[in-house]
Amino acid sequence: MKTLTMRVDDSVYQLFAMVAQGQKRNISNFIEFATMQYLTSSQYVDGSEMADILMDKELISNLRSGLEDAKSGKFTIV
Structure with missing residues (x-):
């Protein structure tokens, strides 16, 4: 298992915390679950x-x- 450190805005952290709590998960488990689902x-x-x-x-x-x-x-970025 690897450790990942990331920075997020306070509002994003609060959203992670709220949703994780609603799913009875810790924040890191929620982020892993949501990422895999996506x-x-x-x-x-x-x-x-x-x-x-x-x-x-x-x-x-x-x-x-x-x-x-x-x-x-042979392409142009627009």
Whole structure:
């Protein structure tokens, strides 16, 4: 297990404390739980959704084209 030190505004700390208490967790456990919930729900897709993505040939082609453009520096940040 690793220790992580972070700085947050007092208002954010109070929100963490209030929600953690409501869930009967300590603050560090709440932050770990909330982070894992966020990462697993918003950053990953289930098998069915991934199958749909991989079957979309136009999407895959556009993603590959975009990746090649990014690698070669053919992009503009707006």
